[in-house]
Amino acid sequence: MNNEYIRVVNAKENNLKSISVDIPLKKFVVFAGKSGSGKSTLAMNVIYNGYFNKSLNYDIKIKPCALVQRVSVLDSSTLLFEYMQIIGFDCKKIKISNYIDFYKQNKLSKFSTEELEEIIKLLELDLIDLDKELKAISLGQFQKIRLFKMLINITDEQLIILDEPAIGLNYVEAEKLAAACNIITKAGFSLIVIEHSIPMINNCDHVVEFGPGAGCFGGQVVFNGSIDGFKDSKSVLAEMIWKDTIKTSSNEEKLKKFLVIESVNEYRFSGENISLAIGKFTCIAGKTGTGKTACLDILYRSCDKSSGAGERRKGLAEIKGKNEIRRPYIIDQSPIGNNSSSIPATYINVMDTIRNIFYEKQTCANKLTKSDFSFNADGKCKVCNGLGYSKDLVGGEPIFIKCDVCKGLRYNSDALKVKIKDYSIGEILSKTCDELLEINLESNIISRKLGFLKTVELSYLTLGQPSNSLSGGEAQRIKIAKELSKKLGDRCVYILDTPSRGLHLSNMQSVINVLKMIVNKNNTVVIAENNPYFIRTCDWLVYLTKDDRENMSVLYQGKPQDAPKDVKMELGI
Known part of the structure; x- marks a missing residue:
């Protein structure tokens, strides 16, 4: 060296x-x-x-x-x-x-x-x-x-x-x-x-x-x-x-409908009125600690109509324009699985389909059961217990080390002997979305859901990657893909925190296009985001600030192209 x-x-x-x-x-x-x-x-x-x-x-x-x-x-x-x-x-x-x-x-x-x-x-x-x-x-x-x-x-x-x-x-x-x-x-x-x-x-x-x-x-x-x-x-x-290939929106359309949360006194806000454009793409920006995520929480609780929502709304002022919203969806960056064996294939509901494909394509006399194609049951590698890895800590954070026996494939040797198009089930789960689309497992369900993962710039993701090794941004985009795979309703508000997380500049426009597609289905999108490219392309900007005592307030609400010069400088737009 x-x-x-x-x-x-x-x-x-x-x-x-x-x-x-x-x-x-x-x-x-x-x-x-x-x-x-x-x-x-x-x-x-x-x-x-x-x-x-x-x-x-x-x-x-x-x-x-x-x-x-x-x-x-x-x-x-x-x-x-x-x-x-x-x-x-x-x-x-x-x-x-x-x-x-x-x-x-x-x-x-x-x-x-x-x-x-x-x-x-x-x-x-x-x-x-x-x-x-x-x-x-x-x-x-x-x-x-x-x-x-x-x-x-x-x-x-x-x-x-x-x-x-x-x-x-x-x-x-x-x-x-x-x-x-x-x-x-x-x-x-x-x-x-x-x-x-x-x-x-x-x-x-x-x-x-x-x-x-x-x-x-x-x-x-x-x-x-x-x-x-x-x-x-x-x-x-x-x-x-x-x-600088992405330019600030020049939309001159007059925005007419707003959700207005009046006299916000939650967190460290003191009687602020926060306006969010209905049927449009709104970005809430501001330095760290100015209340961006707090605004998303207030918005969700204000619009929520599910069981127990009334209790969660206690202390919140009534929100104007709420009758224009059917229901809120919050797509956060929390992990997509609660246990160490969770993988994206399970979360987007294709694991059962993959397992059935391998079970049905067996030709040998002594067929394995469906349970033999589950790394949580009979098919698991006995050394790593179906995880495919062992875990170590780096500075208090998890680092994953590949299992020496199954080589990270999670399955035992019997399950790995069954092949489709020369690939075992463990190898299929180790392939990227792009590779799986090329291999073609001849399942419309799998192809459709892989397509949505590709739409949100996750074509490199493997369906068998441990969910707890995904970044927050990747987890959030998987959740977006899952929502897209459903039949999108209308008059809903989709709430996201920092959707730019982990995105390369060349991928941002694709995710922005997905958010605008949701808006075009007669929905509202509200994000907390400081990335200049997302801010430039939104329809409505809310810019938050705080004083020396960390009291939060709204500094600017309006179209991004009309923001004051000092706000544009802070945001890089």
Whole structure:
């Protein structure tokens, strides 16, 4: 290994195609590319695991630490200073910024006092109370806090790996996060960031782009060089960033119907009126902690007519225009399965169909039962108990290691002997949606549902991937695909939180088109989103802000093209 590089040779993990790559040390390096193109595999499975697991035969010589995605804040009454492991310091009614004074005397981190002070300001954590409960903190704030916690607790690690730290941040917040990343590298650390955010890419030192596609169509390094070289490259991603191909909506139609939630006093709102366009695509934007997700919760509870809805609406003001809405659907980023054996095939209701196809196509005299084609029953691999993997923890987050016996296929040898078009049931579940459409299992139900997964840019997904290994964005898009596979009703409101999560720039228009298709069926779509491309294409924008005491308010409501210049600057539109 050259002293100036992390050198990876012949990496074949997951979909990586025997790649060799040199990654510069003490630089802010972005791993870019579509979801499923190999970014996380190289960062976590090869570089991170390669240091701790020498049997992988990767010569990784600097010790890494990693911060992987979280879908939600810990629902806990744990206080912030307890979570951050701050000891020997009275944290009652004290801001995070005041902790620096204590730090000056104790020198508890590898960073200088000045560096930590600047990072705290850039992350906008300085005014957060250390005795605040975690459940009262927004997801965006929590992600920043997790990063700061990592930094103050670093010991002998020299490489920091971050998985999409800019998710949910607005344009200016992402620029500040990029500036914080540059402070980290100037302090002597090496930094690898898996990221889709334009400000993060634009302000890094070095880009490694994976592709050209995702899943089996990815796994290659299509660019590896400085940010200046990337700008001059012919990469589709580079052209989208610097040619700015998605323009702000110029819809001049006068919007006439609105849901108006009056005198909102929930959370930290103080008598705000929030207007959402009926039969249109509305985007709620704002910095972390300004109440975007809170608005979605208020909207859902205000429109909900299911059993017990009256109790859940207690304390909410009546919503004007509610008679125009038949029912609300909330499509969140929570996991699609509650147990470790859950997979997308089960969630979208094709697993029984796949199992029946294998059962019915048997030709041998001693047929297996349908239960033999279930990895939760008689067909399971006895070593991994049908999971296909064992689980380890990386920084408190799950990492999945393939079973040595079934090779991740979940099934025992008897079930794997049955083949359709030369593939076992385990191999079918390991194929991407694109590959399955090409194989063609001759089932209209399966083909139709695979088509909807492809529509929401999940063509790289395998139906047998553990559901608890999916990102929040992937889980949300699977839920969208499931809704699309049903007969869409009308006069409903579809509520989504950060649908851009995990999306490559080239995939965003497809998801935006799906949301607009739902609107065109006489429905309303409301999203909480800071991504500039989603904001530019919406019909109605609600921009939230907060004061120094974290009281929330509406700064702007209207069409995105009519927003004030300062709002447009904050949002990057």
